[in-house]
Amino acid sequence: MVTGTGTRWLAGALIVGLMTLVGPSAPKGTLFARPLPAGAPDDVVPNRVMTWNICNPCNESGQNIGRAADIATYAPQVIGLQEACVRDVERIRDHLEYQYGLVYHVKYGSVLRSWSRCGGLPWRPGGFGQAILSAAPMTDPVSVEYPDGGSEDRGYMAVTTTVDGRPVRVFNTHLAQRRQEAFRAKQAKVLAAAVARHDRAIVLGDFNAVPDAPELADMWALATDADPQCRASGTGTCEVTTDWYSKFDYIFLRGIAPVGHEVRLTRYSDHNLFHADVELTDPA
Template sequence: MVTACTVLLGPSAPSGALPSRSLPAGAVKDALSSRVMTWNLCNPCEESNVDRAAQIATYAPQVIGLQEACVRDVERIRDHLENLHGLVYHVEYGMVLRNWSRCGGMPWNPGAYGQAVLSAAPMTDRTHVEYPDGGSEDRGYMAVTTVVGGRSVRVFNTHLAERRQEAVRADQIGVLATEVARHARAIVLGDFNAVPDAPELTRMWELAADTDPRCGTPPHSTCKPTTDWQSKFDYIFLRAVTPLKYRVQPTPYSDHHLLYTDLDPNH
């Protein structure tokens, strides 16, 4: 893995600048196999999709869950990943809004906004559920079955209600956790808009552990922040899946950091 990672591109070029070369195909395949990532893109934010793609390519995950994503942006990011970096991804969407102010488009045809999952392996059995109560904005989760580390796994991606809407998030987690509990092996990615000791996260902690081994419910919780305001809102919950290492990587292209983990393919 270390050898493969050394050939990946470094930090992205200035906004609008194109990277000078693509990644060697063999190195890409090695780097992708057991890595999953979650990233809230920040929206509305006027960031270059070239830069976003370069950030993803730097770490080359097998699977990435995106939140606050517009379909048009995801399509461009996927194209840049393939054309500029040699990374080929399948994509599935879990859109909850058609929103002109967030995603542009003509007033009568605004862009779709919500979650997306990119996977180097094909995905099957996509599920897309809008929460009964989204809070101040429609929210939901999506799920797909794909391959990580050579093994099939159910992958969820969600974005919960905004801050100061604890009761709404508790109901949303109830819906999500009920579905996660049906699967013996699962990876849950997303922006939960809640710190680890928030009461509404209790059901998730009962089902799965965060990839950060220091992170959990108090009093044994020293979680690394994942946002510019020094809170941990972003999680990779693992159910019967073993992490090897994780990383929180601040980025100039979002107010949320990149969070990724490498998983043990044997467990």
Template sequence: MRRLLILLAVLASATFAIATPAAATPARTLTVLSFNIHHAAGEDGVFDLDRLAAEIRRTHADVIGMQEVDRHYGERSGWTDEPEELAARLGMHVVYGANLDLEPPSAGQPRRQYGTAILSRYPILEWRNTLLPKGKPAEEQRGLLEAVVNVRGVHVRVLNTHLQHDSADSRLLQAKVVADAVVASDEPVVLTGDLNAIPTAPEITTLTAHLRDGGNAFTYPAPVPTARIDYVLTNGLPLYSKVLPTEASDHRPVLTALAVWR
């Protein structure tokens, strides 16, 4: 796989020489994983953070966008601070977007949070989490987590989101906010996410109007996938993408190698 990535990167560099002659810096290759981790519980129903960390480690991903991440949320994940625990196990930087932020079970305990996280081998220069619109007040709060990552001198804006699961209208509202963030970015963009829609849906084409999609394989449910709802999209150049088997979640992760430049 690594030899293939190197070959593709060389070919991509030749493409950049034609397509981006004014580029200030050479292209940077980046391996990105999108993973709905289901709070580290697999199809077997077992919460196992070590199993999840081992699966992520084997991908050798530079950046990981994770959805359904618990932070002191409850018994289902052992009241664990999952983003910090995974960052420590993997030796990576981390930022977390709490889209649900609930009162603690008792005074003096941490707040119960649920949302998304970004792990990165490279330094994270800045970050923010923006709450996305709801189609109906009763819907779960969703968010857009953004982190600017310094990839060997090229600043890359990594976006991570989890769109509404049961309403196409709500997903479209949310996708338009994400698309606006893509257009407004001064940096090259990578978007990871469980978008809960197939590639031809309007909420996805709203995003692929601005971003390239290098994938084509089903991601859900994990044992025998029948739908493609998890993505890595970029306005760089996708070089290679594959969906990986997993025992650590109910979604299969998407691993994409891509090139970005300024």
């Protein structure tokens, strides 16, 4: 016979077991799936790309479930994440697949291993840096740490994948923190030299600089932002992408035409989601 205390213990164990079953490994539409708004895509949008600094550390309750729901609302073909811990990206990917039916491949561009940033055991901390999620397989991945990251290690990663049905080189970066212009200028030169090798490229990232900042000149010389009103001169009307009302996040397009874009607020980061639909044409 099971006593009252034993019954409560058994019930608790069963609940924990059930929650384990319906967690990230559970089928689409289970207990933890957040409903998507009306009009959300049923499947990945093949010509849509997104950049998002997901904020770390940000301790919003249920943040990876919420991040997955925010991504699923727009279902881009390619997503570039910055300030990304490997464990968080793994959970986001699982939620996207098992709760929303969106299957992504993942490549990482971790630049440091940080227990304070990403948890884990002190002698086995989590990887921190960039990540790219793509609905199509990715090839030729590279991960480059900038020679000097400033107050924190920074870098870029790049892969070749498919956008709008065509192969394209996709970069993802995070430049040095605010008020570190000299470091960003050197980092942008390293990045621009890599981008310049490709006639067609998409560069996603948090550049920590406003459009007319001198350190972005090398990128503007190669590409345009997916926001057609946003230009290096600062005369255009750039949609802000951060909680402090600055434009820091870019989708630079080289040899690729923008079709539309949107910046959306999110509760799960101090950066907004910035996504764009693009059209790829064969290089001339």
